Every structure is written in C-alpha cells, then in structure tokens.
Amino acid sequence: MPNFGNHVQFDVYKTMAHPDPDRLPVVYEEWESRAREVLQDGPFYYVAGGAGGERTMKANLQAFDRWKIVPRMLQNVEERDLSIEILGQTFAYPVFHAPIGVQSIIHPAGELASAQACAALGVPYIASSASTHSMEDIARTMGDAPRWFQLYWSKNPDIAASFLQRAEASGYSAIVVTLDTPMMAWREFDLKNVYLPFLIGEGIGNYVTDPAFCANLPKSPQEDPTAAIAYWAQIFGNMSLTWQDISFLREHTKLPILLKGILHPDDARRALDHGVDGIIVSNHGGRQVDGAIGALDALPVICDTVSDRIPVLMDSGIRRGSDLVKAIALGAKATLIGRPCMYGLAVAGERGVKTVLQHLIADVDITMALSGQRAVRDLNRALLVESK
Numbered sequence: 073m074p075n076f077g078n079h080v081q082f083d084v085y086k087t088m089a090h091p092d093p094d095r096l097p098v099v100y101e102e103w104e105s106r107a108r109e110v111l112q113d114g115p116f117y118y119v120a121g122g123a124g125g126e127r128t129m130k131a132n133l134q135a136f137d138r139w140k141i142v143p144r145m146l147q148n149v150e151e152r153d154l155s156i157e158i159l160g161q162t163f164a165y166p167v168f169h170a171p172i173g174v175q176s177i178i179h180p181a182g183e184l185a186s187a188q189a190c191a192a193l194g195v196p197y198i199a200s201s202a203s204t205h206s207m208e209d210i211a212r213t214m215g216d217a218p219r220w221f222q223l224y225w226s227k228n229p230d231i232a233a234s235f236l237q238r239a240e241a242s243g244y245s246a247i248v249v250t251l252d253t254p255m256m257a258w259r260e261f262d263l264k265n266v267y268l269p270f271l272i273g274e275g276i277g278n279y280v281t282d283p284a285f286c287a288n289l290p291k292s293p294q295e296d297p298t299a300a301i302a303y304w305a306q307i308f309g310n311m312s313l314t315w316q317d318i319s320f321l322r323e324h325t326k327l328p329i330l331l332k333g334i335l336h337p338d339d340a341r342r343a344l345d346h347g348v349d350g351i352i353v354s355n356h357g358g359r360q361v362d363g364a365i366g367a368l369d370a371l372p373v374i375c376d377t378v379s380d381r382i383p384v385l386m387d388s389g390i391r392r393g394s395d396l397v398k399a400i401a402l403g404a405k406a407t408l409i410g411r412p413c414m415y416g417l418a419v420a421g422e423r424g425v426k427t428v429l430q431h432l433i434a435d436v437d438i439t440m441a442l443s444g445q446r447a448v449r450d451l452n453r454a455l456l457v458e459s460k
C-alpha cells in the first residue's frame with residue numbers, strides 16, 4: 073500500500089523551506105482573514121456566516137474541543153496508511169470536498185478550480201446542484217478523477233429526475249441528497265447585507281443548462297434571465313417530502329444514494345429501513361437551524377445505531393487534522409471539508425484549494441503518527457476521552 077501521507081508531509085515541508093512572495097497561509101484563521109480582505113461583505117458573509125445567532129456554528133467547533141486525543145507510544149508508525157474504502161471505492165485519504173454551491177461569488181473559476189484541485193490530489197469532489205458551472209463542465213474538467221453529485225431535490229420531479237440522469241451520464245459515482253436545506257434559513261448577515269446570490273443569477277448555472285428546467289420557461293434563460301431566476305426560486309426545494317419519497321430516487325438512479333443532514337439516530341434508522349447506501353452527519357455548517365446539535369455531538373450515537381451496515385460520513389466544523397482524526401475515531405468513515413476550501417479558493421483559486429487540502433492531509437498524517445496510529449481504517453474511540 074503506498075504511503076500517501078508521508079509524501080504529502082514531505083511536499084508541504086519542502087514548500088515551506090523555500091518561502092516566496094506568493095506564499096500562502098498555513099493557519100486556518102489566516103486563510104479566513106485573507107478571504108475577508110479579498111471578498112466584498114456580501115459574498116464573504118454568505119460563506120462565513122451561519123443561521124441566526126450562529127450558535128450551531130459555535131457548537132460545531134466546541135464539540136471538537138471537548139474530545140481529546142490520548143496518544144499512544146512505541147507503536148512503530150514509520151509506515152502510515154490514510155486510505156479508506158467507501159461503497160466499493162478506495163480513496164487515498166478520508167477527505168472529500170463538501171458540496172458547495174455558488175462558488176462564482178468567491179472566485180471567477182468557481183467550481184472548476186475547486187474540482188481541478190481535488191482531481192490533482194485524488195480528493196473526491198462533490199458537485200453541488202447549486203453550482204455556477206454545469207455538472208457536465210465540472211465533470212469534464214476532472215477527467216477520470218473521483219466525483220459524486222449532490223442533489224437539491226426540486227419541487228418539480230422532472231428536474232430532480234433530470235439531475236439524477238445527467239449525473240449518471242457524466243460519470244458521478246454516487247448521489248448525495250441534501251435534506252436539511254429545502255429552503256434558506258434565517259441568515260442574519262445575508263439579510264443585513266441584502267445579499268442572496270441566487271437572486272442576481274449566481275449559482276443557477278446547473279439549472280439553466282437543464283432541459284427539464286428550461287422546458288418550463290417562456291423564453292430561454294439567456295433571453296429572459298429574470299424569468300429563469302423567478303422559476304428557480306419556485307422549484308428549488310420541496311417542503312412536502314417524506315420518507316416514502318425515497319423510492320422516487322431509487323426509481324431514477326442506479327447510483328448509490330447517501331442522505332446528507334442526518335442528526336437524529338431515529339433518522340439514521342429510517343435511512344437504513346429505506347435502503348439508502350450511506351448517510352452524512354451534518355448540520356450544514358451551522359447554516360440552517362440555529363441552536364441545532366453540533367455535528368460531532370450527533371455522530372457517536374448515529375454510528376452506534378448504524379453499526380457499520382452503511383458508511384457514515386460527517387462534516388461541519390473540520391478545520392484541522394486533529395478534528396478529522398477525532399471524527400474518524402468516533403465512527404465516521406470520511407469527512408467533508410467546506411469553508412476551509414472556500415477560503416483557499418478566495419485567496420488563490422485552484423492553488424489555494426489544493427494547498428488547504430494538502431495542509432489538512434499532512435496534518436492528519438502527522439497527528440496520526442504522533443498519536444501512535446498507523447491506519448485511518450483502524451482508528452477507534454479508544455484513542456479519545458471526552459472532557460465535560
């Protein structure tokens with residue numbers, strides 16, 4: 073098994089030995105503050121902000137702080153293996169790029185830059201339904217690199233079915249269905265800044281290239297962009313969905329289906345009952361329900377409920393390698409990285425996203441080594457204690 077981790081660590085240190093004027097940040101908080109400098113208030117707070125008083129955003133970070141790693145010594149950690157297997161696919165690292173829409177508000181190359189950075193590293197990219205670029209263009213830019221597609225389940229079933237069909241046709245190998253965002257939350261910064269990117273036509277690129285979407289417009293989106301935006305706002309989400317509707321997804325795709333936004337063990341049980349292939353424990357980075365449970369707090373009981381029958385992934389609050397190690401030790405098979413990649417994109421486009429991910433992977437590798445852990449797949453709760 074190749075030791076990807078050691079190569080990454082070596083590369084990162086080599087880069088740092090030769091500082092240049094374009095040297096990128098290492099510290100997470102510096103990525104965020106550099107992004108703050110380059111973005112206008114509207115886009116910056118759209119990315120950085122959360123729902124309401126941002127209590128869930130804070131809970132996400134606090135949950136990671138409560139768990140402590142108890143390193144083990146004399147474990148021969150000279151060779152380390154960060155690879156994982158999910159749904160029959162092997163990935164080099166337990167790291168996915170989270171689905172993130174509207175990346176054109178952050179960088180002109182948007183999702184294409186992020187997807188290319190992921191392809192270069194072998195990090196799977198999850199393309200959002202709300203991407204600025206079409207899912208076909210994102211797929212084209214990635215060649216054979218691993219990619220999944222995230223579905224925002226439209227109120228118009230023809231559009232949902234069309235998205236699933238397009239994803240399958242363009243080489244995405246799993247569908248992530250996001251359940252926690254059938255509508256926009258109460259996001260105070262966006263309301264204060266009067267900034268909602270979709271209403272100025274950002275982030276609907278994947279819709280306006282969809283035949284089922286366009287079939288409902290009086291004129292083409294180029295001729296009448298206002299009508300396209302208005303129709304998008306009508307059909308984006310579906311508040312009436314129930315567990316019975318999961319069968320619709322099965323009828324329209326052969327790809328594995330993962331549900332994103334699961335926080336309650338009973339919902340994990342229902343996901344199992346409805347035969348889904350995986351779940352993603354997530355509170356959408358604290359962007360939806362202010363006051364919701366921290367995602368890491370929800371993880372252990374969900375993993376106990378699922379008991380390895382399907383893979384459990386997680387996101388919301390991963391900022392550093394040790395966060396990722398904790399999430400895996402608590403039962404996640406892999407983690408999704410959100411805002412850190414977006415700050416990388418804002419600061420330095422494709423190179424920024426690549427650097428953020430490389431640093432994170434190197435940090436995971438080093439944290440594993442110094443904690444006496446050889447393989448990501450062997451991490452377990454014995455590595456951690458919870459401090460109250």
Ligand SMILES: Cc1cc2nc3c(=O)[nH]c(=O)nc-3n(C[C@H](O)[C@H](O)[C@H](O)COP(=O)(O)O)c2cc1C
Binds near residue numbers: 250332354355389
């Ligand atoms: C600007 C932005 C846009 C997002 N867009 C989507 C999206 O289109 N689909 C989705 O499922 N999640 C979306 N998310 C949520 C992420 O997939 C992920 O759950 C979240 O970023 C994790 O929290 P963290 O970034 O604080 O770690 C978005 C998050 C951000 C910050």
Ligand SMILES: CCCCCCC(=O)C(=O)O
Binds near residue numbers: 253356
């Ligand atoms: C109407 C809601 C669109 C949200 C799409 C992007 C997203 O998920 C986010 O958190 O922002």
